[in-house]
Amino acid sequence: xxxxxxxxxxxxxxxxxxxxxxxxxxxxxxxxxxxxxxxxxxxxxxxxxxxxxxxxxxxxxxxxxxxxxxxxxxxxxxxxxxxxxxxxxxxxxxxxxxxxxxxxxxxxxxxxxxxxxxxxxxxxxxxxxxxxxxxxxxxxxxxxxxxxxxxxxxxxxxxxxxxxxxxxxxxxxxxxxxxxxxxxxxxxxxxxxxxxxxxxxxxxxxxxxxxxxxxxxxxxxxxxxxxxxxxxxxxxxxxxxxxxxxxxxxxxxxxxxxxxxxxxxxxxxxxxxxxxxxxxxxxxxxxxxxxxxxxxxxxxxxxxxxxxxxxxxxxxxxxxxxxxxxxxxxxxxxxxxxxxxxxx
Numbered sequence: 001x002x003x004x005x006x007x008x009x010x011x012x013x014x015x016x017x018x019x020x021x022x023x024x025x026x027x028x029x030x031x032x033x034x035x036x037x038x039x040x041x042x043x044x045x046x047x048x049x050x051x052x053x054x055x056x057x058x059x060x061x062x063x064x065x066x067x068x069x070x071x072x073x074x075x076x077x078x079x080x081x082x083x084x085x086x087x088x089x090x091x092x093x094x095x096x097x098x099x100x101x102x103x104x105x106x107x108x109x110x111x112x113x114x115x116x117x118x119x120x121x122x123x124x125x126x127x128x129x130x131x132x133x134x135x136x137x138x139x140x141x142x143x144x145x146x147x148x149x150x151x152x153x154x155x156x157x158x159x160x161x162x163x164x165x166x167x168x169x170x171x172x173x174x175x176x177x178x179x180x181x182x183x184x185x186x187x188x189x190x191x192x193x194x195x196x197x198x199x200x201x202x203x204x205x206x207x208x209x210x211x212x213x214x215x216x217x218x219x220x221x222x223x224x225x226x227x228x229x230x231x232x233x234x235x236x237x238x239x240x241x242x243x244x245x246x247x248x249x250x251x252x253x254x255x256x257x258x259x260x261x262x263x264x265x266x267x268x269x270x271x272x273x274x275x276x277x278x279x280x281x282x283x284x285x286x287x288x289x290x291x292x293x294x295x296x297x298x299x300x301x302x303x304x305x306x307x308x309x310x311x312x313x314x315x316x317x318x319x320x321x322x323x324x325x326x327x328x329x330x331x332x333x334x335x336x337x338x339x340x341x342x343x344x
Contacts, residue, residue: 004115006070006078006145007188023278041157042093046164046241049089049224050153060157064089067103067148071184071299072201075115079122081204082147085227085300087130090153091208092225092303094161094215097130097153102137105146119147130207159215166222166242166306172330173315175210176203176302178231178293179256186267196258203256204300210322211303217318219311226301230275232283232294234304236339239332247341248330250290263292271297282339290342306332 028044041060042052050064066086070078083100090097102123106116120134127134127149134149183200186192192200214220222242226234231253239246275295280286286294305326307315319326333341 004075004111005073006075006115007073042160042162046162047237048163048241049092050095052093052155052160054157058157060095060155060160062090062093062095062153062155063150064153065103065148065150067146068299069144069146071204072187075118076122076125077201077205078145079119079124079147080126081201081300083123083126083149084130084205084207086149086151087126087132088208088211088225088227088300088303090151091211092161092223093153093155094159094211094220094223095153095155096212097132097151099132099135100127100149100151102134102139103146103148103150104137104139105142105144106139107143107145108141111145116145119145123147123149126205126207130209155215161215161220161223163222163224163238163241166238166244166332167308168244168332168334170221170306170308170332171312171328172235172246172248172332173305173307173326173328174226174231174254174302175208175305175324175326176206176226176298177254177256178226178296178298178301179259179262180204180298180301181230181269181271181296182259182262182267182292183256184299185269186262186265189267191262191265191267193258196256196262199256199258206300208303210318210324213318214303214305214315217311217314219308219315220305221308222306224304226298226304228271228297228299229278230272230295230297231304232340233275233279236279236282238304238306239339242332244332244334245336245339245341246330246332247343249343250294251344252327252329253294254327254329255293259293263289266292268292269297284338284341286342294342
């Protein structure tokens with residue numbers, strides 16, 4: 001079983017499997033809202049990363065789920081990446097994870113159960129690093145391997161970071177470089193160098209733990225993680241939720257070292273085009289290269305953070321403790337012609 005390549009058993013990969021934003025909206029628009037619970041502080045309304053439910057005057061529960069098909073061939077790495085990606089939704093709301101439930105779909109006639117065990121082992125290691133336990137879950141026999149988690153977290157009510165809580169005049173930062181989707185597609189095509197494979201893998205298995213601490217900072221007005229909709233898709237959601245626009249400088253957007261080689265090879269996932277088709281009309285005109293990077297579906301991507309300039313000192317102190325050297329790549333601005341303006 002050492003030679004098993006998980007990506008051969010799935011039609012998609014990682015967060016690139018996501019239903020396109022436009023299609024998802026069409027689905028949700030046909031589902032009427034049933035019971036509006038006054039204690040549900042965050043639901044579908046602002047397209048946030050997780051649901052938030054008030055349990056008393058000071059504390060909230062955060063609940064999320066995320067799962068997908070293999071983005072890498074190694075089973076343990078797949079389990080770890082899927083877990084880190086799911087837990088990230090808790091961190092993106094400024095919360096602390098409490099526990100997880102596993103979600104497993106496995107083609108038992110095509111893939112040995114020992115491979116599924118390796119996926120679970122990778123998940124347990126990632127959860128241990130996050131300080132939580134996989135307390136149970138659910139499994140089914142299906143045509144493609146799928147794995148993920150449902151995660152529960154907690155936070156102080158007044159510290160939740162929402163898409164709708166952003167303010168005009170904030171600086172924008174991204175905690176992980178872009179390019180995972182491009183590199184993953186290069187891997188499926190047999191074009192990815194081992195050094196670059198490790199760069200993508202190491203990025204995807206890195207927890208966004210810093211989010212729990214950023215949630216305590218008043219200067220951080222909004223936060224989300226960048227995943228399947230690409231940087232532009234998630235920035236658009238943050239801006240629309242907060243009733244504003246943004247400007248970003250392409251030259252300052254963090255990219256994985258060596259990405260240009262694969263841009264030149266045009267190893268772009270199908271999700272890139274689906275993403276642009278869903279929200280491209282709300283973005284200023286892009287070059288093809290800008291589109292390929294800014295709409296690239298990220299799996300287990302970094303945190304997109306909006307910070308007030310007059311309160312950045314604490315933000316930089318926290319970032320330094322986590323080994324992150326933040327570079328401002330844009331600002332939030334009053335509502336204008338486009339939701340996101342992209343400059344060179």
